[in-house]
Amino acid sequence: xxxxxxxxxxxxxxxxxxxxxxxxxxxxxxxxxxxxxxxxxxxxxxxxxxxxxxxxxxxxxxxxxxxxxxxxxxxxxxxxxxxxxxxxxxxxxxxxxxxxxxxxxxxxxxxxxxxxxxxxxxxxxxxxxxxxxxxxxxxxxxxxxxxxxxxxxxxxxxxxxxxxxxxxxxxxxxxxxxxxxxxxxxxxxxxxxxxxxxxxxxxxxxxxxxxxxxxxxxxxxxxxxxxxxxxxxxxxxxxxxxxxxxxxxxxxxxxxxxxxxxxxxxxxxxxxxxxxxxxxxxxxxxxxxxxxxxxxxxxxxxxxxxxxxxxxxxxxxxxxxxxxxxxxxxxxxxxxxxxxxxxxxxxxxxxxxxxxxxxxxxxxxxxxxxxxxxxxxxxxxxxxxxxxxxxxxxxxxxxxxxxxxxxxxxxxxxxxxxxxxxxxxxxxxxxxxxxxxxxxxxxxxxxxxxxxxxxxxxxxxxxxxxxxxxxxx
Numbered sequence: 001x002x003x004x005x006x007x008x009x010x011x012x013x014x015x016x017x018x019x020x021x022x023x024x025x026x027x028x029x030x031x032x033x034x035x036x037x038x039x040x041x042x043x044x045x046x047x048x049x050x051x052x053x054x055x056x057x058x059x060x061x062x063x064x065x066x067x068x069x070x071x072x073x074x075x076x077x078x079x080x081x082x083x084x085x086x087x088x089x090x091x092x093x094x095x096x097x098x099x100x101x102x103x104x105x106x107x108x109x110x111x112x113x114x115x116x117x118x119x120x121x122x123x124x125x126x127x128x129x130x131x132x133x134x135x136x137x138x139x140x141x142x143x144x145x146x147x148x149x150x151x152x153x154x155x156x157x158x159x160x161x162x163x164x165x166x167x168x169x170x171x172x173x174x175x176x177x178x179x180x181x182x183x184x185x186x187x188x189x190x191x192x193x194x195x196x197x198x199x200x201x202x203x204x205x206x207x208x209x210x211x212x213x214x215x216x217x218x219x220x221x222x223x224x225x226x227x228x229x230x231x232x233x234x235x236x237x238x239x240x241x242x243x244x245x246x247x248x249x250x251x252x253x254x255x256x257x258x259x260x261x262x263x264x265x266x267x268x269x270x271x272x273x274x275x276x277x278x279x280x281x282x283x284x285x286x287x288x289x290x291x292x293x294x295x296x297x298x299x300x301x302x303x304x305x306x307x308x309x310x311x312x313x314x315x316x317x318x319x320x321x322x323x324x325x326x327x328x329x330x331x332x333x334x335x336x337x338x339x340x341x342x343x344x345x346x347x348x349x350x351x352x353x354x355x356x357x358x359x360x361x362x363x364x365x366x367x368x369x370x371x372x373x374x375x376x377x378x379x380x381x382x383x384x385x386x387x388x389x390x391x392x393x394x395x396x397x398x399x400x401x402x403x404x405x406x407x408x409x410x411x412x413x414x415x416x417x418x419x420x421x422x423x424x425x426x427x428x429x430x431x432x433x434x435x436x437x438x439x440x441x442x443x444x445x446x447x448x449x450x451x452x453x454x455x456x457x458x459x460x461x462x463x464x465x466x467x468x469x470x471x472x473x
Contacts, residue, residue: 031066033064040056041233056081062077062209063075063251063255076102076103132199145164146161150178156183158178173211175203177200190222192222198215200213214233216231279309338446347407362394362448364395366396372435375436386417393466436453
């Protein structure tokens with residue numbers, strides 16, 4: 001059905017369509033219409049150089065509750081099932097996630113839920129409220145080869161571009177590409193992870209909803225050049241049907257009852273045992289609906305609520321909600337807190353060292369400027385400290401410079417054996433606002449000492465604190 005819809009506009013005027021450079025990007029839906037998308041969600045994560053994969057089948061239904069020129073109200077129903085179960089088997093009913101949301105789409109394609117913009121998807125798991133088949137465009141129009149930005153509170157901007165008309169199988173559709181990424185994606189840092197989300201959407205002209213959606217989300221651990229976690233979601237439009245009369249009413253009724261049951265359950269669920277009677281009454285209403293109303297494709301949403309009611313009556317806690325990974329500011333090393341993780345390279349470019357590989361015994365980090373007049377004194381202090389505490393203390397020097405030649409010459413001239421790692425990428429997370437700076441960590445990586453500047457009293461103070469930490473029980 002989706003293919004038929006995608007072809008209609010070009011059967012009417014193929015010559016004119018090929019010449020167009022500007023297109024409206026506004027969903028054209030009508031009350032009682034239902035879009036059904038099906039596809040897959042795949043995760044691949046590299047853990048200790050081994051790849052772990054998860055595969056799921058995904059189904060998304062969009063049912064139009066009301067439609068006007070200014071706003072379209074829809075129900076978004078997402079079901080996620082483990083992949084690999086043959087169709088027709090009883091196990092196919094196994095559902096990992098079933099989510100029903102009521103959303104609004106304005107004249108520019110912007111989607112909101114409960115008044116909040118809903119354009120971002122989770123970066124760390126399958127989404128429970130995907131709406132990638134709608135694309136927001138300023139003024140509801142887009143021009144070929146021109147990009148536009150969509151701002152999202154708390155997130156980096158998403159940049160969209162209309163590529164043009166392309167083939168999707170035997171169909172001709174509008175191809176749009178959207179990219180959103182953390183500030184560290186293009187500039188890898190030793191102390192910060194990075195992520196990038198790439199969306200490709202093929203829109204059906206004259207309807208301006210997607211024939212196909214593909215989303216790729218990549219994560220990169222600190223100091224890594226390649227992605228260490230990648231998820232891919234792909235789904236296509238299988239049908240777009242207009243339901244008349246009672247068929248439309250049955251779907252609407254089931255959707256609204258599911259939302260009503262969920263709204264009643266939410267305040268009761270956290271303290272289930274205290275609301276036993278209310279939970280029993282809610283379960284009775286759910287059972288009455290299930291027994292007396294004809295089932296629709298949205299029945300799974302009510303069954304999920306029933307399972308949650310039963311769990312609350314047993315005193316079980318509700319499942320933790322899926323969290324969104326935003327572009328948060330990095331953690332900063334503070335006294336008494338865990339030192340931020342990092343992956344810093346040595347100046348020979350032969351290895352990348354993670355903080356966790358340095359733990360297990362106390363550590364002393366020396367952040368210094370190789371060109372400082374006191375740099376030689378600081379480095380010799382670090383060298384002697386390592387020699388005096390061989391086997392019980394790790395000493396690392398972090399030159400705050402990218403001049404590998406100068407750092408290497410200094411290391412050779414002073415005959416240093418301490419580990420030297422690039423420190424410029426740690427300036428923010430280790431709060432190196434000025435040099436030199438010495439930080440002491442205990443064996444678990446907790447910051448136990450911090451010293452800024454260098455004078456005759458600095459060395460003795462560091463050694464005194466080291467002695468107390470090393471001799472403490």
